[in-house]
Amino acid sequence: SHFESRERKATKLVVSHAFHSLHMDSMLDAFRAVTESCTFNPPEIPVVSNVTGQLASAEELMSPEYWVKHVRSAVRFVDGMQTLHDAGVDVYVECGPRGVLSAMGAGCLPDDAAATFIPSLRKGRDEAATVSKALGHLHVLGYAVGWSHLLEKTGALCAALPTYAFQRER
Numbered sequence: 001s002h003f004e005s006r007e008r009k010a011t012k013l014v015v016s017h018a019f020h021s022l023h024m025d026s027m028l029d030a031f032r033a034v035t036e037s038c039t040f041n042p043p044e045i046p047v048v049s050n051v052t053g054q055l056a057s058a059e060e061l062m063s064p065e066y067w068v069k070h071v072r073s074a075v076r077f078v079d080g081m082q083t084l085h086d087a088g089v090d091v092y093v094e095c096g097p098r099g100v101l102s103a104m105g106a107g108c109l110p111d112d113a114a115a116t117f118i119p120s121l122r123k124g125r126d127e128a129a130t131v132s133k134a135l136g137h138l139h140v141l142g143y144a145v146g147w148s149h150l151l152e153k154t155g156a157l158c159a160a161l162p163t164y165a166f167q168r169e170r
Contacts (some may be wrong), residue, residue: 024071031071035064053079077101081108091116091141093134098123116141 040062049056051069053076060066084092092115094102099119106117120134121127139145148158 028068028072032064032068035067038064040064048080048083050075050077050080052076054083077104078108081105085109085113085115090114091138091143092118093138094119097121 042058043056043061047056047061048054049060049070051066051073056066090113092102092105094105094117096119099122102117102119106115109115116137118134118137120131122130135145135147135150151158
């Protein structure tokens with residue numbers, strides 16, 4: 001496959017902690033205690049595991065031990081991208097603080113893959129405006145966005161726009 005023939009490379013991320021490395025070992029017991037105090041629910045959408053690079057089962061995601069393993073395990077990002085690509089995913093929304101995974105994800109796909117990456121937040125940019133822009137991008141692509149839920153606490157109203165300029169209603 002294209003993924004096997006691509007040159008594998010590493011990208012250094014600037015992070016606050018050395019997640020997924022042996023430097024996390026000292027906090028695993030405390031983290032396990034926290035995860036064991038949590039109530040987990042089955043996911044409502046499919047989730048690709050960064051531990052395996054494959055679709056995760058509800059049992060995995062609801063296990064405190066899975067999340068402890070996640071902190072310490074290598075990230076299977078390329079494998080996860082291949083799983084998503086093989087499943088026909090072509091629109092990716094990054095729910096993270098900087099948008100760095102959008103660029104990395106694009107680099108993991110075949111050169112001829114028609115994929116759209118939409119970061120929901122960007123470093124140094126206004127959060128509300130950036131999230132709104134991401135939602136607008138999804139709307140333009142034809143995805144349903146719950147605008148009324150988004151705007152309900154702002155006092156703004158949603159209005160249906162006419163399909164054609166000559167369709168008027170007073």
